[in-house]
Amino acid sequence: MQRRDFFKQLGTVAAVTAVAPAMSFAADAKKTKGPNDFSYQQAVEVITGGKPVVVSSKVELKVPEIAENGAVVPVTVTVDSPMTDSDYVKAIHIFATKNGNTRCIDVFLTPDNGKAMFATRIKLGQTQEVAALVELSDGTFLSAAQSVKVTIGGCG
């Protein structure tokens, strides 16, 4: 009888140890699934809410074609807009399409800006496309994208 009990216990212990790592993996996966872990397409859909996005020449995206250092890549987004109370640029979103964190920055502008322009510096892990999504005050979305060749990745 004692021997039988011993094997029973052994069985349960083995079952627990087999299941436990799987459970902890699941917990880890849940932890890392933050609001910024979407792919590029998903992130765009979350922002636009399914509205169509038009590739427009009004949005000017300035990124170097070859970035020697991926840790510092200057990005400038300029939008051709009068910036009056009735017609202005509401938001500018910048994406690095193949980074682990696709979304770089969301900028919310007001007519007081006078000119729709935003510049910053981002990190790029590998050669990829940098995209800008612009929301106008009438609810339409415009976009522009450009590929950047990265020699040394900057997401360490």
Added chain:
Amino acid sequence: MGKSQALIKIKPKKYKDGEVVKVSFMVMHPMETGLRKDKKTKQVIPALYINDVKFEYNGKVITTMKVWETLSVNPVFTTYMKINGSGELKVTYTDSSGEVNEKSTKIKPKG
């Protein structure tokens, strides 16, 4: 971080009322992504980055930004701003650790 090191630059330096000027805001910040490992201890450096930046001019919010880890170390935020009377431009920025800092400059239009 303790002391916050930030700088606001306005171009051109001399401006008139109603002019649209370029405003650059620079912060000294490590912007850790939470993916990098310490070379000596082999441990992951926890994420620490700027979350939120807000530009206020005489109490009126002009630009708000939601920032993610992907911005480079010591980030720069550049936009334009319409000068509308003398006053103060205040920039408030929040860390992912919850630390709130602010930096302000006086706006003095001439002519």
